[in-house]
Amino acid sequence: MKRRDQVKTKSTGMMIQSSPHKSGLPVTNKLGKEDVMKNNWKALLICTAVVALVLLMGTSTFAATQTLTINATVAARAELTLAPTTINFADASPATSPNITANTPVTVTANVRTAKASTATLMALAGTDLTSGTDTIPITAVTWTASALPFIAGTMSHTSAQSGATFSAGSGSYSGTYTFTLANSWSYNTGSYVATVTYTLTAP
Amino acid sequence: MRPVWQNKPEPKAMAMFTQPLIAGILIVMGLLITNSLSHTQTLSLSLNPSSINFPDQNPTNFPSISASAIVQVQVTASWGNGTWSVTSLAGGDLLNSDGRSVIPISNVRWTASRAAGNCSGGCSCMGGTASRSSPQHILEGSGYTGFLGFGSYSCNVNFTLVNDWAYNTGSYSQTLTVTAANP
Known part of the structure; x- marks a missing residue:
């Protein structure tokens, strides 16, 4: 039996074979269409089932969760600011002015970061007595008051550091003012006296 | 014939x-x-990276600390026209490793902007403040992402930490649960 042509359908891959009538062979066209139709319906059912399954899968999960870990590092540090950094005691009669107030209060800002159980310190240490050439005024003649806690009043010293604040444990930011006073005396020789005080803020 | x-x-x-x-x-x-119509969309979510760090900085000079990396929040929403959102909820305040100090989680904030992708009904990246009590929105969207749900939408999220001298020293950590869901 010799057949003249072959048509391969794309959709099903089924081979349809046909012959010319004049050959006297059976016509297979009618049978081929029925097969294609059946296969098309099968393909349709399968596709529908797959689409439905995919869509229904969407109903089972419609939320998603992820976690983001946030880390932060905080290290110990201290920052101290005094303003102004120079003060002056004007000349005055000891009789009328036994105490001379400095020309300006000093604003102090202390920022500390330390452990929760640790306590920062602020210490003041004069380098020398007030000095003018060979003349001196004891630095202990200089005292100060503080506006409010944690800053505290004190007396200057060049031998031992004096506490300028009593901080509570842990970190914090503090601001206040110191007001300095010089005890006046007839015994002071004339001159321009100078001393430098070093303030140290420590955050352990 | x-x-x-x-x-x-x-x-x-x-x-x-x-x-x-x-x-x-x-x-x-x-x-x-x-x-x-039934709004039964599948949402998938990814974060990259999944961890960020805030380095130590002087609060005077750096009142706000930027995180070590930008977090990309990526969402894929399947076919549908429902609204959905991405929210974050903190597990608590940032907790010091010694367990004794905290940094309020509300000091963690973010800004967000579109990185890539599109949404059929529109998407919006949102800035916010971290909270441990109520979910905060990072992204709001509607419809599907990409082409018929085959594709995604992503936001670049810049996290910042409000810096403060009051923070005690230590290493702090907390997790943020990020959820993509239909309302």
Whole structure:
């Protein structure tokens, strides 16, 4: 039996074979269409089932969760600011002015970061007595008051550091003012006296 | 009589072939519409990276600390026209490793901007403040992402930490649960 042509359908891959009538062979066209139709319906059912399954899968999960870990590092540090950094005691009669107030209060800002159980310190240490050439005024003649806690009043010293604040444990930011006073005396020789005080803020 | 291969298809035969096709299209469209109306979208979510760090900085000079990396929040929403959102909820305040100090989680904030992708109903990246009590929105969207749900939408999220001298020293950590969900 010799057949003249072959048509391969794309959709099903089924081979349809046909012959010319004049050959006297059976016509297979009618049978081929029925097969294609059946296969098309099968393909349709399968596709529908797959689409439905995919869509229904969407109903089972419609939320998603992820976690983001946030880390932060905080290290110990201290920052101290005094303003102004120079003060002056004007000349005055000891009789009328036994105490001379400095020309300006000093604003102090202390920022500390330390452990929760640790306590920062602020210490003041004069380098020398007030000095003018060979003349001196004891630095202990200089005292100060503080506006409010944690800053505290004190007396200057060049031998031992004096506490300028009593901080509570842990970190914090503090601001206040110191007001300095010089005890006046007839015994002071004339001159321009100078001393430098070093303030140290420590955050352990 | 003409050869069979030269015959034109008969209308009846054409109908036999096209009926299943038309029926199939109608069924699929029906399923898609049903699915769309029921808002049953699948949402997938990814974060990259999944961990960020805030380095130590002087609060005076750096009142706000930027995180070590920009977090990309990526969402894929399947076919549908429902609204959905991405929210974050902190597990608590940032907790020191010694367990004794905290940094309020509300000091963690973010800004967000579109990185890539599109949404059929529109998407919006949102800035916010971390909270441990109520979910905060990072992204709001509507519809599907990409082409018919095959694609994604992403936001670049810049996290910052409000810096403060009051923070005690130590290493702090907390997790942020990020959820993509239908409202």
